[in-house]
Amino acid sequence: MSLAPFSAVLFASYGGPDRSEDVLPFMRNATAGRGIPDARLLQVSAHYELFGGKSPINELNAQLMDDVRAELLRRGVEVPVVIGNRNWHPMFAETIGALVDAGHERVLAVATSAYQSYSSCRQYCEDLERAVDGHALRIDKLDPFWADRRFAEANARSLVAAVRALRGKVGSGQIRILFVTHSIPLAMDEASSTGAPEARYEAQHLRVAAQTATLAGESLGEELAWELTFCSRSGAPHIPWLEPDINDRLPEVQAEGVVGVVAAPIGFISDHMEVAYDLDTEAKKTAADLGFPYVRAATVGTDRGFVEMLVDRLLGHAAAVREGREAVEVCRYSTGTCCLSRPELRGATR
């Protein structure tokens, strides 16, 4: 196996603070030019402070990278696997500077984000492009992997465990799976992927949710009732974002006679702050206040099948480039048809 013509793998992630002093500077980077009200900034900073100012994201990325590095080695591929972030150190520019200094000319990037939208895909491409500008280094970014069956299989394994845990608490009554993802502005959803309704960010999640529920239901021998909910809405109140918020749905679902819920965060690949705060702190408390049994399914994290999927996709892209084949692309950023750019979105939201 070979990663040629690429000589390194770059994990492209969001970034997060490791200590209290870094929370506000990180928040300023994350919200620069985004029209996020100051009140929201302080509110989210407080979420980080609840965890001592330390985001879980950096350690979780490091664990995933260790497993990807080991799986590459198992297949005879020994290359540096490095991290670069959009909003906190090491920033893309710092990591790319180090790669250039070490003599790398072609690097393969993979974003720690499964879906296509401006925030989860194109913004990574744009920021990477800006960071390589002027350097003799070329970066290919792997396409978003939400449609890969193995991503749904990994999510289904987590869901099976969570449903079993919930059944242990509530017995045989009617339960509901609340799949959860990061809300985005409606205008960003409409501009995501090709913009066709069936290809958008929300529709991508509905497909992953349906497949995950079907696979988990088959293992469990029960049909799972599910719906898609959202978390982490920000921005000004008058701008519409994807709904419903999971906290708003919890009392409604309980009123429908459901005896317990599983929150299954298919929108995130690891237990970073949105999961630690929005789900494990906030939604969990909402459910507890209602006396409504609530179990949170694991994110895919370092699930073995998920790691193998990432490595297959890295090696598959390299082979396609060597053989002069167009990889099967779902992201058409390179041809200008994936996710409208930020200025166009701005016009649409404000």
Ligand SMILES: CC1=C(CCC(=O)O)c2cc3nc(cc4[nH]c(cc5[nH]c(cc1n2)c(C)c5CCC(=O)O)c(CCC(=O)O)c4C)C(CCC(=O)O)=C3C
């Ligand atoms: C789609 C999506 C993902 C998933 C894809 C991906 O993983 O990239 C994601 C991930 C993440 N978002 C994160 C943190 C933040 N996101 C913010 C703000 C925003 N996110 C948005 C979208 C997304 N965000 C949007 C549309 C905004 C509004 C501002 C804008 O239009 O850009 C803000 C500002 C405060 C606030 O407004 O909440 C913060 C601090 C962290 C780090 C967590 C940690 O530290 O563990 C991670 C992984």
Ligand SMILES: [Fe+2]
């Ligand atoms: Fe975010």
